[in-house]
Amino acid sequence: MRESWPAFKSILLQVHSIxxxxxxxxxxLIALTGAIMSFEDEVVDHLDAGIMQVAPRPAPALMPDELVARLKAAHGVGKVSAVMLSSDPSAAVRVRFGRDEQGGRPASLYVDPYDARVLGSPRGEAFFTTVRRLHRWLLIPGDAKGWGRQITGVAALGLIVMLVSGLVLRWPRRAGSVKMWLKPNLSLSGRGLHRSLHAVIGTWVLPIYLAMTLTGLWYSFDWYKDGVVWLLSRPQGPAAKMMPANPPRAAGRPEPAQPIGFDQAWTTFQREEGGRFARALLTLPASPGTVIRIRSWGKDMTLEATRDEFRIDAVTGQLASAERYSDKTFGEKVIAAIYDIHRGAILGWPGKLAFMIAAALMPLFAVTGILLYLSRRELRRPAQPPLGRLVPGE
Structure with a gap:
């Protein structure tokens, strides 16, 4: 076994290097764009603080359909795809739009909930949208339906290979020594310093990189997503959740002749939730149908994962399905928290900061890894004999 270890280690080094x-x-590139988005919510909230709040008034807020109708009449905006409503009387309504004929998506708007007056567009929205598309899909046409999704997934698999192989390659003889694992030798120079930084700092961030990659694969490969759902959810869970997006309509009832609105679904949602929610996102169906999806977050919920989800028929107001976070099993809560785990938010702002720093360090490993590869090639290059010692035929 000991005799085969050097050969195995050599092969592992080649795999790691390639x-x-x-x-x-x-x-x-993927890591740096992820680092940029780490505190997106906080940055955007700071930039838009002046347009996210209004003065509360004794008059009731407009119903969603009335608000959208006034907005279209005054500004001729395009098709509304979603609205974000709040239980806070001083919170503005955020209106999002569907894609236009050219495939572009107009900037969303903050709107006064009492008179539909436009307060402004979110600053930084276009920037972070571009960064997100670069992070997830490398700006390749098709977005989630294009090749970018698979390419980032392959990169994540490659990073897992490098993490595991790197850990095996740097395993010290004194494995119980914390100093050997976690303290870089900054007194070295050249190749020695590059290797120390590459190995030791790589050990620091290895758990974070594993969390990033294992959750990032959820967004790249359907087979991976299906496997995680099978592993963590209840056997009957998927069947219970996968209710028809558009339940069959009663016989003889005609399809609605005009675009569906939000009011019926909003009324049903308020009846179901009462005053428990802090904000709710109402999204119109992307395909033909009448079922509106409503995601809501409670007043004491700060994570993206801790949301309830409802599907309500916009014509009849009938509740098609209700999926509450409190009813989920531990495994299903883990599935819901994939995005929060991916960016470190599951640990609060310290977790987001740690994940941001780890992501920002990725170029360090790229640079030191390339330098180590080049130095190995230099060491393996046979020394050239002095020209004065050459004889004919050599």
């Missing part, structure tokens, strides 16, 4: 050389720039 994967790193192929994916270095791509992983650095």
């Amino acid at each position: 994967a790193g050389l192929v994916l270095a720039l791509l992983l650095a």
Whole structure:
């Protein structure tokens, strides 16, 4: 076994090096864009603080359909796809729009809930949208339906290979020594310093990179997503949740002749939730149908995962399905928290900061890895004999 270890380690080093050389720039790009988005919510809230609040009034807020109708009449906006409503009387309504004929999506608007007056568009929205598309799909046409989704997934698989192989390669003889694992030797220079930084700092961020990659694969491969759902959810869970997006309509009832609105669904939702929610996102169906999806977050809920989800027929107001966070099993809560785990938000702002720093360090491993590869090639290059010692035939 001991005799075969050097050969195995040599092969492992080749795998680690090749994967790193192929994916270095791509992983650095994905990681840096992820770092930029780490505190997106906080940055956007700060930039838009002046247009996210209104003065509360004794008059009741407009119903969603009336608000949208006034907005269209005054500004000729395009098709509304979603509205974000709040139980806070001083919170503005955020209106989002569907894609236009050219495939572009107009900027969303903050609107006064009492008179539909436009307060402004979110600052930084276009920037973060571009960064997100670059992070997830590399700006490749088709977005989630294009090749970018699979390419980032392959990069994540490659990073897992590098993490595991790197851990095996750097396993010290004194494995119980914390100093050997976690303290870089900054007194070195050249190749020694590059190797120390690459190995030791890589050990620091290895758990974070594993969390990032294992959750990031959820968004890249359907087979991975299906496997996680099978592993963590209740056997009857998917069947209970996958109710028809558009339940069959009663015989003889004609399809609505005009575009569906939000009011019926909003009324049903308020009856179901009462005053428990803080904000609710109402989304119209992307395909032909009448069922509106409503995601809501409670007043004491700060994570994206801690949401309830309802599907309500916009014509009849009938509740098609209700999926409450409090009713989920532990495994289903883990599934719901995939996005929060991916960005470290599950640990609060310290977790987001740690994940941001780890992501920002990815270029360090790209640079030191390439330098180590080049130095190894230099060491393996046979020394050239002095020209004065050459004889004919050599």
